[in-house]
Amino acid sequence: MQRFSGFGLAKHALSHHENWQRMWRNPTPKKEYDVIIVGGGGHGLATAYYLAKEHGITNVAVIEKGWLGGGNTARNTTIVRSNYLWDEAAHLYEHSMKLWEGLSQDLNYNVMFSSRGVYHLCHTLHDLREGERLVHANLLNGIPNEMLDKDQVAREIPALNCGKNARYPVMGATVQRRGGVARHDAVAWGFARGADALGVDLIQQTEVIGFRQSNGVIEGVETTRGFIAAPVVGCVTAGNSGVMAQQAGFRLPLESHPLQALVSEPIKPVLDCVVMSNHVHGYVSQSDKGDLVIGAGIDGYNGYGQRGSYNTIEHTLSAIVEMFPVFSRVRMNRQWGGIVDTCPDACPIISATPVKGLFFNCGWGTGGFKATPGSGNVFAATLAKREAHPLAKPFSMDRFYSGALIDEHGAAGVAH
C-alpha cells in the first residue's frame, strides 16, 4: 500500500498527481473464502479490516451489491458521540469513540474526525432531569459529559435562539465535547483501502441473493455472479437486513424506514458544533464546505424507496428555524433518504442466528455511523472466534425473547 503523507503530496505534484496508486483492487471472486461479509458499507468494511488486522484472517471477501459505502454510510449526517444511557450501549459506543480518536493514524487516511462537541438541548424541566441523569450515568461509566445552564449555552452557541420568547425556550443542554463529526466517505474508503492492502477481496456490483445451507449450517452465499463458499458469513446490510433474514429463513425484530437528510447552500462559518434537540426534533451541524447538514426524522411507514415524505422535511425545517431563526432564509440545496433498520429498543443486533456460521450485525437504525469502527471491531472478533465479543454479547437477538432489552429511546431520542 502506498502510504499517504505531506511529502508524498509534494512528490506527486511534480507528476501532476497522475501516478497515484489505485486505492483498492477490483478482483474476480474466488470460489471459496474463510469469511464472507455481505454488505460493503462502513460497518462491513471495518469488519473486514479488523478481521485481517487483529485476527490474521485475510482470506476474506466483502460482497457489495452497489458500490462501497453507497448505502447509509454515504447518506448520514455523520454525528459521532458515545453518551448513551445504559451500561451496555455506553460501553459499546465508547469503544467506538476510542477507535475514532486514533483512526486517521491507524488507517493512514484522513477521516476528518473533528471533536467539535455535540450539544443536546433541554427545553423542559423533564429534559433537564433526563439530561442530568444521562450526564451522571455517563460519568459513572467513565465517559465525560457535561450539563450546561442556559447562559452557558447562549455563550457557546451564539446563533442559537436562547431567548425566553421562543415557543420552546432553551433551558440548558448537555454537551459531550469529544463528540463531533467525521467525513463519511473517507471512513468507508479508509477501511476499504486498509482491508484491501491486507489481502481482503472487495467485490462490488455483486448482489447476494440467497444463503446456501445444509442441516442448518451455512455453506456460502448465492450471488448474481454465482455461488461463493465460506464456513462463516457475516451479514451487514443495514436497511436490507429484514430481506436477507427472510432469505436465510428467519425473521428479525426490525422494520425498515426511510430517513432523510438535507444540506443547504454553503454559507460562511456560523456553527462550530453539533446541535440536537429531542424536544423539537432537529439536528444540525455545518460542514467544512459551509453547508448546513440537517437530519430529519424517519418516515413512520415501512419503506425501501430511498426517499421520504415532504411533510417530514417541512417538520424538520420548522424545528431548525425554531432553534436558529437566522437560518430561515438559507436555501436548501439537496435532499435524500436512506433506509434505516430500526429495532424496538433502539439498539443494534450483533448476533448469531438460527443458521450455524451465519451472523448478523444490523439494527443500527438511525444512529450507527458513530459506531462504525467499534461495530466492525467487535463483529470481527465475533466472526473470528464464532462467539460474541464481550461488548457484543448483550446485543444478541435472544434479548427479544429473554426480555433483557437495552432501551435507548431516550438517549437515541432523535434520529441520528
Place this chain on the structure above:
Amino acid sequence: MLHIYCPYCGENRDQDEFKAKGEAHISRPLDPMGCTDQQWGDYMFFRKNPRGVHHEMWYHVAGCRKFFNMTRDTVTYRIYETYKMGEQPSVTAESLAGGQS
C-alpha cells in the same frame, strides 16, 4: 406525499393527518400467560418487514381517530387499498403475482 383514503371518513385526505402503525393482522395471544418466551417475543417484536406488498395499520389521528388497514407497496409506495379493521385484504402479494391488479 401520500393521499390516503380513510375507509371510515370515506374521503381522500393528506398524509399529514395519519400515522403509520406497522404490520396489520397481528392478533394478541388469547392466553398470554400460557405463551412461551419464544411465542411472546415473536408476537411483541418480530415483524415481516417485506420489500414489496405490505399489509399495515394506519391511524387517522387528525381525523376520525380510527384505526384501519392498508395494502401498500414498500418500494413504490403505491397504495392498493384501504380497508376497515376486521376485514381482510383483497390485494395480496400472491394475487398480484397471479396477474390481477
